[in-house]
Amino acid sequence: MSTSVADQFTVVAATGGATAPKGFAAAGLHCGIKAKAGALDLGILAADTAVPAAGIFTTNLAQAAPVTVSKRHLETNQGLVRAIVVNSGCANACTGTVGMSDAGQMAAETAAQLGCQPNQVLVASTGVIGVNLKMDKLVPGIRAAASALDRDNGGILARAIMTTDPFPKEHAVTVKTARGTFTVGGTAKGSGMIEPNMATMLGFLATDAKVSSALLQRALRESAAGTFNAITVDGDGSTNDCVFALASGASGVEIDDELYPALLAGFYEVSRELAVGIVRGGEGATKLITIAVKDARTAADAMRVAKTIANSPLVKTAVHGADPNWGRIVAAAGRSGVMFDVDRATVRVGGILLFENGLPHDDNAPKAAEHLKQKDVSIDVDLGTGGGGDATVWTCDLTAEYVKINGEYRT
Amino acid sequence: MSTSVADQFTVVAATGGATAPKGFAAAGLHCGIKAKAGALDLGILAADTAVPAAGIFTTNLAQAAPVTVSKRHLETNQGLVRAIVVNSGCANACTGTVGMSDAGQMAAETAAQLGCQPNQVLVASTGVIGVNLKMDKLVPGIRAAASALDRDNGGILARAIMTTDPFPKEHAVTVKTARGTFTVGGTAKGSGMIEPNMATMLGFLATDAKVSSALLQRALRESAAGTFNAITVDGDGSTNDCVFALASGASGVEIDDELYPALLAGFYEVSRELAVGIVRGGEGATKLITIAVKDARTAADAMRVAKTIANSPLVKTAVHGADPNWGRIVAAAGRSGVMFDVDRATVRVGGILLFENGLPHDDNAPKAAEHLKQKDVSIDVDLGTGGGGDATVWTCDLTAEYVKINGEYRT
Numbered sequence: 057m058s059t060s061v062a063d064q065f066t067v068v069a070a071t072g073g074a075t076a077p078k079g080f081a082a083a084g085l086h087c088g089i090k091a092k093a094g095a096l097d098l099g100i101l102a103a104d105t106a107v108p109a110a111g112i113f114t115t116n117l118a119q120a121a122p123v124t125v126s127k128r129h130l131e132t133n134q135g136l137v138r139a140i141v142v143n144s145g146c147a148n149a150c151t152g153t154v155g156m157s158d159a160g161q162m163a164a165e166t167a168a169q170l171g172c173q174p175n176q177v178l179v180a181s182t183g184v185i186g187v188n189l190k191m192d193k194l195v196p197g198i199r200a201a202a203s204a205l206d207r208d209n210g211g212i213l214a215r216a217i218m219t220t221d222p223f224p225k226e227h228a229v230t231v232k233t234a235r236g237t238f239t240v241g242g243t244a245k246g247s248g249m250i251e252p253n254m255a256t257m258l259g260f261l262a263t264d265a266k267v268s269s270a271l272l273q274r275a276l277r278e279s280a281a282g283t284f285n286a287i288t289v290d291g292d293g294s295t296n297d298c299v300f301a302l303a304s305g306a307s308g309v310e311i312d313d314e315l316y317p318a319l320l321a322g323f324y325e326v327s328r329e330l331a332v333g334i335v336r337g338g339e340g341a342t343k344l345i346t347i348a349v350k351d352a353r354t355a356a357d358a359m360r361v362a363k364t365i366a367n368s369p370l371v372k373t374a375v376h377g378a379d380p381n382w383g384r385i386v387a388a389a390g391r392s393g394v395m396f397d398v399d400r401a402t403v404r405v406g407g408i409l410l411f412e413n414g415l416p417h418d419d420n421a422p423k424a425a426e427h428l429k430q431k432d433v434s435i436d437v438d439l440g441t442g443g444g445g446d447a448t449v450w451t452c453d454l455t456a457e458y459v460k461i462n463g464e465y466r467t
Numbered sequence: 468m469s470t471s472v473a474d475q476f477t478v479v480a481a482t483g484g485a486t487a488p489k490g491f492a493a494a495g496l497h498c499g500i501k502a503k504a505g506a507l508d509l510g511i512l513a514a515d516t517a518v519p520a521a522g523i524f525t526t527n528l529a530q531a532a533p534v535t536v537s538k539r540h541l542e543t544n545q546g547l548v549r550a551i552v553v554n555s556g557c558a559n560a561c562t563g564t565v566g567m568s569d570a571g572q573m574a575a576e577t578a579a580q581l582g583c584q585p586n587q588v589l590v591a592s593t594g595v596i597g598v599n600l601k602m603d604k605l606v607p608g609i610r611a612a613a614s615a616l617d618r619d620n621g622g623i624l625a626r627a628i629m630t631t632d633p634f635p636k637e638h639a640v641t642v643k644t645a646r647g648t649f650t651v652g653g654t655a656k657g658s659g660m661i662e663p664n665m666a667t668m669l670g671f672l673a674t675d676a677k678v679s680s681a682l683l684q685r686a687l688r689e690s691a692a693g694t695f696n697a698i699t700v701d702g703d704g705s706t707n708d709c710v711f712a713l714a715s716g717a718s719g720v721e722i723d724d725e726l727y728p729a730l731l732a733g734f735y736e737v738s739r740e741l742a743v744g745i746v747r748g749g750e751g752a753t754k755l756i757t758i759a760v761k762d763a764r765t766a767a768d769a770m771r772v773a774k775t776i777a778n779s780p781l782v783k784t785a786v787h788g789a790d791p792n793w794g795r796i797v798a799a800a801g802r803s804g805v806m807f808d809v810d811r812a813t814v815r816v817g818g819i820l821l822f823e824n825g826l827p828h829d830d831n832a833p834k835a836a837e838h839l840k841q842k843d844v845s846i847d848v849d850l851g852t853g854g855g856g857d858a859t860v861w862t863c864d865l866t867a868e869y870v871k872i873n874g875e876y877r878t
Contacts (some may be wrong), residue, residue, distance in 0.1 A: 080755060115802065116798060116801040116802045117800075117801035117802075117806070117807065117809055118797045118798055118800070118801035118809045119801075126690060128787075149794070150794065150797065150822070150826060150827055152824070152825050153824045153828070185792055185794040186793070186826075186827035186829065239552070240841060245523040290779075290780040290781060295794075295797075295798055295801070306533045367875070369780070369865075369869070370701060370703040370873055372874075373869070373870050373873035373874030374868065374872075374874060376874040377873070377874035379874070381599055382597070383560070383561060383596040383706075386529045386561065386706075387527060387529055387705060387706055389529070390528035390529035390530075391526065391527045391528075391704040391708070395528070396528065398529045399530055411561070413563070414563050415561060415562070415563045415597075416561055416597035418597065453567065453871055454780075454870060454872075454874070455874075456867035456871065458780070458784070458870075459784050459787065459865060459866060459867045459869075459870060460867065462780070462781055462784035462785065462788070463511075463783075463784030463785060463786075463787040463788035463790070463864075463865070463866075
C-alpha cells in the first residue's frame with residue numbers, strides 16, 4: 057500500500073501576506089489618485105528578479121485596459137514577471153485608447169525603475185470606471201514606490217489596494233514537505249464600492265517554491281476554482297477582476313508532479329482565506345454563509361446549484377433575518393437548471409435537518425433560527441442523485457445597508 | 468401588394484378583467500385559510516360549459532401539488548376545462564401525498580358543484596409553503612363560491628388571489644376584426660410575500676373567441692414569452708407559478724390561422740398589462756424599469772442580456788438611487804454569457820446616450836439622473852451585432868424595503 061500524497065506535506069498558517077515568501081518586496085503609498093490626503097492608492101509587489109508567473113482574468117466581455125495589457129504581457133514574456141503594479145481609486149476601464157496607453161505606461165515606468173522589460177510587469181487597477189488615470193500623479197508615485205520596496209511592506213500593499221473594503225486582507229502559510237519547506241502568501245481586495253461605480257476583486261499570490269510558469273498557472277486556476285471563483289456577493293462580476301501569482305524559487309523547493317499537491321494545498325489555503333475575507337467584507341454584509349451542495353450528478357452541477365442559492369435575494373434576505381426558510385433554498389435549487397429529484401433532496405441549516413422526503417421538519421425550525429443568529433452560518437443541501445458531485449460556495453447576507461451603499465450614496 | 472394582417476384588426480382597452488369576455492362567471496370569498504377575518508382567500512373562474520383551455524407552468528423542479536394536478540388534468544381532459552379554482556394564503560407546496568390528495572379534492576369538489584368531470588377543473592394555490600390546506604374550511608368555501616358565481620364578480624376574483632400584492636390586477640381588451648369583435652380579459656397576482664414564504668405568480672386569461680385548445684396553448688405560450696416570462700422582480704421563480712387560459716367561444720368569432728394574429732395581439736396586450744402590474748407591485752418597488760436590448764445576434768441573446776441587467780442588484784440599486792450608472796449596465800451585459808463587441812454597444816437611460824464607442828458621455832449624466840427620478844424609467848442597450856435580435860424585460864428597483872419585507876418580517 058502506497059503512502060498517499062496527502063501524508064507527505066503539512067500546511068501551517070504563517071504571519072504576513074504577499075511578502076511572506078522569500079524573494080519578494082512590496083511598497084504602498086499615496087500618490088494622489090484618491091482625493092483624500094494620505095489614502096494609499098498605489099502599490100508594487102516585486103520579485104528580486106524576473107520569476108515564473110501566472111494570471112487569471114475576469115470573463116466579463118467589458119475588460120479594463122489593465123486587464124488587456126496584463127494578458128498581452130503574459131502572452132509575450134515567456135511567463136516571466138518581475139513585478140505587479142497596482143493602483144486603487146481609478147479602474148482605468150471604459151477609457152478607450154488613452155486608457156490602454158496609460159496602462160502600458162504604468163508597466164513601462166515600473167520596468168524602467170526596476171530594470172526589466174515592460175512586458176515583465178503586470179498591471180491592475182480598481183476604482184471608478186470611465187475616468188482616466190492621473191498619470192501626472194502616478195508616474196512620480198511609481199518612482200517613489202520602486203525606491204521604497206521592502207520585504208516588510210506586505211501589509212502596506214494590502215492596504216494600498218483597498219477601495220471601501222472594511223479591512224485589509226492578507227494571509228500566508230508554510231508548506232512542509234519531505235524535500236523542504238516553502239511559503240505561499242497573498243493579498244486581495246474585494247467588493248468595496250468606490251464613488252460612483254463598481255466592485256473589483258484583485259488577488260496577488262506569491263510563493264518561494266520553485267515552479268514553472270505552466271505549473272503555476274495550473275495551481276492558480278485549480279485553487280481559484282474552489283476559492284476566488286466560489287464566492288459571490290451579488291453575482292455582479294467586474295471589468296477589472298484578476299488574480300496573479302509569482303514564484304520566486306527562493307526556498308529551493310522544486311515543485312514537480314509529485315510535489316504539485318503540496319503547492320496546490322498551499323495556494324488553496326491562502327486563496328480560501330482571502331476569498332472568505334472578501335465575502336466577510338462584502339458590501340453591507342453581516343454574516344458569512346457557507347453553502348455546501350453534495351451529491352449532485354457532477355461537481356459542475358453542484359457548483360451551479362450552490363451559486364443559484366448563494367445569489368438568491370430571497371435566501372440572502374432570509375438569512376439576514378435569521379429565518380430558516382428552507383422553502384426558498386429548495387426553490388432556488390429547483391430553478392438552477394440542474395436536474396435532481398426534490399423528494400430525494402435534504403436541506404440542513406447549521407446542520408439541522410429542515411427538509412427531507414419532500415416534506416418540512418418544522419419542529420426543527422427554532423433550532424435552525426438560533427443558528428442563523430450567528431455571524432458564520434451554514435446551508436447544506438444534499439441532492440441525493442448518487443452522482444457524488446460536491447461544491448462549496450461562500451456568500452454574505454443581503455441587507456438594507458447593501459442597498460444604501462449601492463443606491464443611495466449620492467444623496 | 469397584400470394588406471398586412473396587422474391592418475385587419477384593432478385592439479382597444481375595455482373595462483373589467485377575467486369575466487369581461489362573454490361566457491364566464493367568477494366568485495371570491497373568505498373561507499378561513501387566511502387568519503384575518505374577511506380577507507378573501509378563495510376564488511373560482513368558471514366557463515358556462517367545458518371550453519378549450521391551455522396552461523403554462525413554473526419550470527422550477529420543486530413544483531407544488533396544484534401544479535402537478537393541473538398538468539395532469541390538462542393532459543387527460545382533451546383540452547376542455549370548466550373552471551379554475553384557486554386559493555390564496557397557502558401554497559400547498561412541499562406537502563407530500565397529503566398535498567396531492569388535497570389538490571385533487573379541490574378539483575373534485577368544484578367539479579361536483581358545477582356538474583363536470585374533476586379533470587375539467589384546474590387548481591392553483593399561492594401562499595405559505597410546507598403547510599397543508601385547511602380542507603375543513605376549503606370544502607364549504609368551494610360550495611359557497613360555486614353558488615355565488617356571477618359575471619360581475621371579476622373584480623372580486625382579482626382580490627381573492629392576492630397575497631401581499633399592493634393592488635389587484637385585472638385588464639381586458641376588445642379585438643375588432645373583419646369577422647367580428649371578441650374580448651380578452653384576465654387577472655393576475657404577483658410577487659407578494661405571504662407570511663414566512665415565497666412569491667407566486669398566477670395569471671388567468673379568458674376570451675370569448677372560438678379557439679381550439681391547441682391554438683389557445685400557442686397563443687398563451689407566445690404571448691407569455693414577451694410578457695409574463697419577460698418580467699423579474701428578483702430572479703427567484705416559485706413552486707406555484709402558472710398561467711391558464713380559457714376560451715368560451717361565446718363571441719362567435721372563430722380563430723383560424725388568418726385571425727390568429729388578432730388573438731395573439733389581444734393575449735399579448737392583456738398579459739403585458741398584467742405582467743407590468745406585477746412588477747409595479749413588486750416587493751418594495753418604487754420604480755418600473757423597462758429594459759430594451761436591441762441588435763443582439765438573436766432574440767434569445769437579447770433576452771439573456773436584458774434579464775442579466777434586470778437581475779443585477781447593482782443596476783437595481785443604482786436606479787433606485789437615480790444614479791445613471793452606465794458602467795454597471797455594461798458590466799452586467801458583459802457577464803451575461805452573450806457575445807458582442809463592447810466598443811460597438813450603446814447604452815441609453817431615458818433615451819439619453821451615456822455610453823458609445825467604448826467611452827462614456829459624462830456630460831449627459833445629469834439629464835439621465837433627472838429621468839431616473841421618475842417612477843417609470845427606461846434602459847436601452849444596443850449591442851450593434853447586426854443580428855437584429857431584440858427583447859424587452861420589465862423589472863423594478865431594489866430597495867431597503869425589499870430587504871425589510873423579505874428578511875425582517877418576523878422581527
